[in-house]
Amino acid sequence: MVNDTEYIVRRLTPTECARLQGFPDWWCSDIVTENPTDEEIKNWQNIFDEYNKAVGKNIKPKSEKQIIKWLKNPHSDSEEYKMWGNGVSLPIVCFVLSGIVYYSQLSVQ
Numbered sequence: 001m002v003n004d005t006e007y008i009v010r011r012l013t014p015t016e017c018a019r020l021q022g023f024p025d026w027w028c029s030d031i032v033t034e035n036p037t038d039e040e041i042k043n044w045q046n047i048f049d050e051y052n053k054a055v056g057k058n059i060k061p062k063s064e065k066q067i068i069k070w071l072k073n074p075h076s077d078s079e080e081y082k083m084w085g086n087g088v089s090l091p092i093v094c095f096v097l098s099g100i101v102y103y104s105q106l107s108v109q
Contacts, residue, residue, distance in 0.1 A: 014080035022090030028080060033071040041067050 012020075018027050033040065044067045052059055062070075 014077055014084065017081065017084035020089070021084055021087055022092075028075060031074055033074075036068060036071050040071070044071070 014028070015025055018025065036044075041064055045062060045064075048062050048067075051057075052061075
């Protein structure tokens, strides 16, 4: 007899991905900026420009209107999946760094 059971694998949510990397649930909360100041807009324009230079993109700079729109909704699930997937686990980083500190202090004595 053939088993017709289908298995569906559930995709992790961005919050679950953050937990696996060692970050708290609220890590990406409250990053929306409804009314950015002129200084914040200029700062983000500079950040986007520097990023484009660093990765070798020769594209038109983002306008003030584009940055204001982005600050009102700065992330999507797909962007968070990329961020968590390309990151490193915070507990592992802490463990490695504490080991470096431990062994560097042994060699000083």
